[in-house]
Amino acid sequence: MHHATDNRPALLLAMSPGIADRLLADRHRERLTALTRTDPHLVAHDLASPSPRVAAALAEAEILLTCWGAPALTAEVLAAAPRLRAVVHAAGSVKHHVTEACWDRGIAVTSAAAANALPVAEFTLAAVLFAGKRVLRSAHRYAQVRAAHDxxxxxxxxxxxxxxxxxxGASRIGRRVIELMRPFDLRVLLYDPYVDDAGAAALGVERTGLDELCARADIVTVHAPQVAATRHMIGAPQLARMRDGTTLINTSRGSLVDEEALLPELVSGRLDAVLDVTDPELPPADSPLYELPNVLLTPHIAGSLGGELYRMADQALDEVERFTKGLPFADPVHPGTLERSA
Known part of the structure; x- marks a missing residue:
């Protein structure tokens, strides 16, 4: 038992099996143990029908530290967690596990979406610059020609x-991409229904409609959230407006692009694409996307990967520390903004 004088909050880890070992280095576990009362090796994968050890930790927990694959925090789960006051999510979207019941109870929520935005934006910048130089096409053509050529x-x-x-989309990632493109001699157009002219001016971009953006841009990069309104927002009409040789970059979610409309444009060679996400997430084994010389297809790696998970852990632990000091979260998630964010 802890002593009455130990006023560190109790914390429980909750995420998919195997994730905690990739998210937390020894230094993170040490920091967690210093800041909170926790077993840094106990990870809850199931909170609906938990093991006795997890059930006991859940009953005590004031903070849940979550990551990918965190179990849903339903009213039933919350009933078994009477002391829970905060959810610190060491990844991007909290939509998969934070429910209405959490907001009803006034639980404070924070996420590491800002930390996860950085590698996605870096990947996008690289894709933009390579697309402008026609790197993918010329690499494939070089392999074909293998001779002196103009x-x-x-x-x-x-x-x-x-x-x-x-x-x-001027999402966190979209804004970071705009920031990273500043040093280059690029013209940047923005489509985002929530950004006005003053907002666009502050970002140093030109605000346009979506159809106009598709018609004018050499490279179109998608950074909108996956919500009902954005499904297939890049559809046949938008693709038809793109000029021959335009590159479409998608690092957001596959559902934002109508893949049935996109495929013929790629197979014909009229458009190029850099696709880190697809719909379905794993294209069927016979999909042309794997083979096309004008498509760079990657397995959803733009977001935090390998050592980049530590950046999310660092941000999450900074928030845990703020909580232990009685400070508000630096990057809280507000329920009102969720319907138009990732």
């Missing part, structure tokens, strides 16, 4: 000087 003539339309990039 590459300058073939790549006459390439280059990143005054290239026009269309950003769809």
């Amino acid at each position: 590459w300058r003539a073939e790549l006459e339309d390439a280059g990143n000087y005054r290239r026009t990039v269309g950003v769809v």
Whole structure:
């Protein structure tokens, strides 16, 4: 038993099996143990029908530290966690586990979405610059030709000087992408129904409608949240407006792009694509996406990966520390903004 003088809050880890070992280095577990009363090796995967050890920890817990695959915090789970006051999510979206019941009870929620936005934006910047230089196409063509060739003539339309990039969605990631593109000689268009002219001016971008953005941009990059209103927002009409040779980058969610409409445009070679996400998430084994020379297909790796998980852990533990000091979270999640965020 802890002593009455130990006023550190009790904390329980809750996430998918195997995640905690990738998220937390020894230094994170040490910091957790210093800040809270916790067993840094006890990880709850199931809170609906928990083991006796997890049930006992849940009954005590004032803070849940969650990550990918965290179990849903239903009214029943909350009833078994009478002391719970905060959920600290060491990843991006909390939509999968934070329920109405959490907001009804006034539980404070924070996420590491800001930390997870950084690697996605870095990946996107690299994709933009490579697309402008036609890197993917010329690499494939080089492998075919394998001989002296007038590459300058073939790549006459390439280059990143005054290239026009269309950003769809001024989300955290969209804004970070805009920031990272500042040092380059790029023209940036933005489509976001929630950003007004003053907001666009502050970001240093030109606000446009979605159709106009698709018609004018050399590169279109999608950073909108996955909500009902954004399903297939890049559909046949938007793709048809894109000029030949336009590159579509999607690091958000596969459902934002109508893949049935996109595939013929890629198979014909009219458009290029950098797809880190697809719909379904794993394309069928016979999908042309795997083979097409004008498509860079990656297995949803733009977000935090490998050592980048530690950045999310660091941010989450900073928030745990704020909680233990009685301070408000630096990056709280507000229920009102969830319907238009990831």
